[in-house]
Amino acid sequence: MHIQNQISLKPYNTFGIDVIAKHYVSVTTTEDLRAVYNLEGYPNKFILGGGSNMLLTQDIDALVIHLNLKGKQILETQDQHVLVECQAGENWHEFVQWTLDQDYGGLENLSLIPGNVGTSPIQNIGAYGVELKDSLVSCNAFNITTKKVEVFTNAECQFGYRNSIFKNEVKGQYIIVSVVFKLTTRNHLLRTGYGAISAELERMNVEQPTIQTISEAVIAIRKSKLPDPKDIGNSGSFFKNPIISKAQFKNLQSHFPDVPFYKVSETDIKVPAGWLIEKAGFKGKTFGNYGVHKKQALVLVNYGGASGKEILKLSELIQQTVYRIFEIHIEAEVNII
Numbered sequence: 001m002h003i004q005n006q007i008s009l010k011p012y013n014t015f016g017i018d019v020i021a022k023h024y025v026s027v028t029t030t031e032d033l034r035a036v037y038n039l040e041g042y043p044n045k046f047i048l049g050g051g052s053n054m055l056l057t058q059d060i061d062a063l064v065i066h067l068n069l070k071g072k073q074i075l076e077t078q079d080q081h082v083l084v085e086c087q088a089g090e091n092w093h094e095f096v097q098w099t100l101d102q103d104y105g106g107l108e109n110l111s112l113i114p115g116n117v118g119t120s121p122i123q124n125i126g127a128y129g130v131e132l133k134d135s136l137v138s139c140n141a142f143n144i145t146t147k148k149v150e151v152f153t154n155a156e157c158q159f160g161y162r163n164s165i166f167k168n169e170v171k172g173q174y175i176i177v178s179v180v181f182k183l184t185t186r187n188h189l190l191r192t193g194y195g196a197i198s199a200e201l202e203r204m205n206v207e208q209p210t211i212q213t214i215s216e217a218v219i220a221i222r223k224s225k226l227p228d229p230k231d232i233g234n235s236g237s238f239f240k241n242p243i244i245s246k247a248q249f250k251n252l253q254s255h256f257p258d259v260p261f262y263k264v265s266e267t268d269i270k271v272p273a274g275w276l277i278e279k280a281g282f283k284g285k286t287f288g289n290y291g292v293h294k295k296q297a298l299v300l301v302n303y304g305g306a307s308g309k310e311i312l313k314l315s316e317l318i319q320q321t322v323y324r325i326f327e328i329h330i331e332a333e334v335n336i337i
Helices: 030-037 092-101 197-203 211-225 246-255 273-279 308-326
Strands: 004-008 020-027 045-048 060-067 072-077 081-087 136-143 149-153 174-184 243-245 268-270 290-292 300-302
Touching (some): 092 211, 149 174, 290 308, 300 308
Parallel strands (some): 020 060
Antiparallel strands (some): 081 174, 290 300
């Protein structure tokens, strides 16, 4: 374990924002993590995972702890299911591909989502009709105060839409060090009815989908819409899809009959934030070396050299404009640091 000083975090965040960490350390075990929290002389600490769900707007005057815990293991094999534990520092997409290589089902619709496994429960990542909570059994989380690892069951995580207890009641109190998933080993539930998956499978000439071909379809769809952070700095979807009341939706629909929507419940309707942003005129718009992606209005991009403050200012302009036109507030999905 080696602490470094004045380190650029540009390689460690998918937006490619160049800010400086006053101190930096990489931890590869829970014991390392405990040792770091026992160190004196570093009162401020900042946890860094895959760097995919954040916008850094300033230098970090703290000890940045980069979670690099690696490994996965099968805890239990049941009749039609398997329990798999994955360490927090594993890349999410690589883990999903590993499960598919073992013919384990449940995560295929979540292919190609950026970030690491450890941060996936915090916002209950989801895509194409599937959320993390559908497969998660429990989280093992390091209590910063007691320096002990505690278990949070699925119910105790209090999952909601892009939400969990780790974003609310216990925010900043725990660090997720591993996650346990329950995945199917046969009779997989194939979820193809959301978004463009069925159309993509048809384009691929797939008549009998498998979890592997569903993953391939999801990857193709995401690649067609979303820029690779290795090529263009971004954090994926910057905003959440807003959920509004049925009454508010009827009013919206009366002015914009073509508005797409998803029924969440008898009283709530989800409206795509990307549609709102595109209608507001921001899709593909550039502001010097940053802007809104040309194929997906949900994605803000850094073409190179932009500051986090510039991108934050753009996000606030988008929020204000969307509210002025539609009277709908769209929330940022990424963490603003």
